[in-house]
Amino acid sequence: xxxxxxxxxxxxxxxxxxxxxxxxxxxxxxxxxxxxxxxxxxxxxxxxxxxxxxxxxxxxxxxxxxxxxxxxxxxxxxxxxxxxxxxxxxxxxxxxxxxxxxxxxxxxxxxxxxxxxxxxxxxxxxxxxxxxxxxxxxxxxxxxxxxxxxxxxxxxxxxxxxxxxxxxxxxxxxxxxxxxxxxxxxxxxxxxxxxxxxxxxxxxxxxxxxxxxxxxxxxxxxxxxxxxxxxxxxxxxxxxxxxxxxxxxxx
Amino acid sequence: xxxxxxxxxxxxxxxxxxxxxxxxxxxxxxxxxxxxxxxxxxxxxxxxxxxxxxxxxxxxxxxxxxxxxxxxxxxxxxxxxxxxxxxxxxxxxxxxxxxxxxxxxxxxxxxxxxxxxxxxxxxxxxxxxxxxxxxxxxxxxxxxxxxxxxxxxxxxxxxxxxxxxxxxxxxxxxxxxxxxxxxxxxxxxxxxxxxxxxxxxxxxxxxxxxxxxxxxxxxxxxxxxxxxxxxxxxxxxxxxxxxxxxxxxxx
Numbered sequence: 001x002x003x004x005x006x007x008x009x010x011x012x013x014x015x016x017x018x019x020x021x022x023x024x025x026x027x028x029x030x031x032x033x034x035x036x037x038x039x040x041x042x043x044x045x046x047x048x049x050x051x052x053x054x055x056x057x058x059x060x061x062x063x064x065x066x067x068x069x070x071x072x073x074x075x076x077x078x079x080x081x082x083x084x085x086x087x088x089x090x091x092x093x094x095x096x097x098x099x100x101x102x103x104x105x106x107x108x109x110x111x112x113x114x115x116x117x118x119x120x121x122x123x124x125x126x127x128x129x130x131x132x133x134x135x136x137x138x139x140x141x142x143x144x145x146x147x148x149x150x151x152x153x154x155x156x157x158x159x160x161x162x163x164x165x166x167x168x169x170x171x172x173x174x175x176x177x178x179x180x181x182x183x184x185x186x187x188x189x190x191x192x193x194x195x196x197x198x199x200x201x202x203x204x205x206x207x208x209x210x211x212x213x214x215x216x217x218x219x220x221x222x223x224x225x226x227x228x229x230x231x232x233x234x235x236x237x238x239x240x241x242x243x244x245x246x247x248x249x250x251x
Numbered sequence: 252x253x254x255x256x257x258x259x260x261x262x263x264x265x266x267x268x269x270x271x272x273x274x275x276x277x278x279x280x281x282x283x284x285x286x287x288x289x290x291x292x293x294x295x296x297x298x299x300x301x302x303x304x305x306x307x308x309x310x311x312x313x314x315x316x317x318x319x320x321x322x323x324x325x326x327x328x329x330x331x332x333x334x335x336x337x338x339x340x341x342x343x344x345x346x347x348x349x350x351x352x353x354x355x356x357x358x359x360x361x362x363x364x365x366x367x368x369x370x371x372x373x374x375x376x377x378x379x380x381x382x383x384x385x386x387x388x389x390x391x392x393x394x395x396x397x398x399x400x401x402x403x404x405x406x407x408x409x410x411x412x413x414x415x416x417x418x419x420x421x422x423x424x425x426x427x428x429x430x431x432x433x434x435x436x437x438x439x440x441x442x443x444x445x446x447x448x449x450x451x452x453x454x455x456x457x458x459x460x461x462x463x464x465x466x467x468x469x470x471x472x473x474x475x476x477x478x479x480x481x482x483x484x485x486x487x488x489x490x491x492x493x494x495x496x497x498x499x500x501x502x
Contacts, residue, residue, distance in 0.1 A: 010371070010373055010374050010375070011374050011375075012374035012375045012377070057374075057375050059373065059375070077371070081371070081372075086372075086374065086377055087374045087377070088374060089371055089372045089373065089374050090371070091370075091371045092371075119342075120261070120328070120332070120340055120341070120342045120343075121332075121337075121340045122261055122310065122340065123261050123262050123263035123308075123337065123338045123339060123340050124261070124262075124263045124308050124310070124378075124379055124490065126263070126337055126338070127375075127378075128375055239375065
């Protein structure tokens with residue numbers, strides 16, 4: 001009797017070529033499949049909610065797999081953590097409805113982008129933030145962030161190479177704040193385009209440093225052209241904080 | 252004309268066999284000497300304030316060296332950061348009095364020990380904190396910390412192998428607190444014994460988890476015996492936050 005198990009997965013993306021399995025290069029999904037095969041004695045395919053890029057971190061990505069093992073759902077986290085490398089850790093595991101699919105079920109993802117904003121780089125922050133030397137005006141960044149909340153055509157914030165039918169997405173929350181020397185951007189939305197949060201970050205940095213006024217966001221949105229927005233900020237600053245699923249519905 | 256330059260050095264200790272130069276193994280001092288030699292074209296010996304152990308981090312260790320180079324003191328930070336590996340970064344550099352010696356001048360050091368106190372390990376925190384699964388009562392830890400403030404014989408908190416004339420030291424401040432899932436211990440003192448802060452941490456964890464009452468600290472101090480205190484907590488949780496020098500005086 002097959003059952004579906006859902007895993008909440010945290011990882012340090014520094015050493016990985018992203019989530020999605022590939023032939024050349026170590027991936028989070030690849031490690032997960034390998035450890036599940038080791039545990040269950042047969043090949044296992046996981047399906048992930050978010051295919052995070054190379055170098056992007058996660059506190060709560062979600063993956064499912066099907067198995068006829070008699071291991072109770074909640075025991076998989078412990079069993080997998082015994083086998084996984086220390087830069088991947090299952091936070092929780094549970095049996096879920098066999099219909100639940102983390103990519104197709106309606107959900108809201110929250111990302112955080114961290115910018116270390118001080119005079120000199122700090123070695124102990126270098127792996128999990130983007131170092132930015134020039135002063136950032138967080139209030140201006142917050143004003144700009146507010147323009148991005150809502151349903152918009154985010155074509156200007158979509159990285160090259162993305163193959164999507166529509167570039168319209170719904171951003172439900174976007175906060176810019178500062179905790180000491182760390183500036184953070186936290187954005188929640190229903191689906192994101194390729195590199196969208198990193199282009200948000202690169203653009204908001206240009207606003208925080210005074211290169212553009214916050215109102216420029218409206219023009220950038222209107223342009224529907226990647227060239228209108230700021231650069232793509234580096235992957236190391238980005239963390240997928242978590243995913244909230246709306247039970248039952250599919251997008 | 253020789254002048255003395257002081258450097259404030261931040262590093263991620265993960266990849267190093269500690270501060271002090273040694274024949275086998277990469278050290279922070281070794282990297283610094285190598286980059287100074289590269290920059291100045293002659294062998295340079297740095298003298299550090301704190302010989303942090305393997306795996307211990309620093310935001311503000313202090314080192315000095317003598318040179319007859321005409322590079323202005325404040326330019327060394329930039330010049331060295333061009334050459335240093337990314338897990339070591341000079342925060343500031345300046346010319347100082349030729350009498351200033353970071354190890355012998357009177358000073359106060361502040362260390363922070365971080366304990367990630369939650370159900371599962373977090374990969375993105377694993378390098379800079381000690382993961383501890385059982386609940387910790389931070390109020391009890393704070394009560395215990397208060398007993399350690401003042402001038403005491405800290406023989407019970409001195410790691411084996413230390414060669415010191417006296418184990419009396421002055422702790423001027425000691426705070427235990429919690430920021431979300433991170434419990435921290437912050438201790439300031441005039442000189443520390445070998446592994447002293449890590450044994451403080453290991454002992455306060457035993458108090459936070461209920462194994463000992465906070466008052467036990469008095470007995471442990473009185474015992475003057477390393478066996479009376481708790482275990483030495485892992486190096487990765489420890490960071491030398493900074494050093495304050497009392498101008499002119501020598502200890």
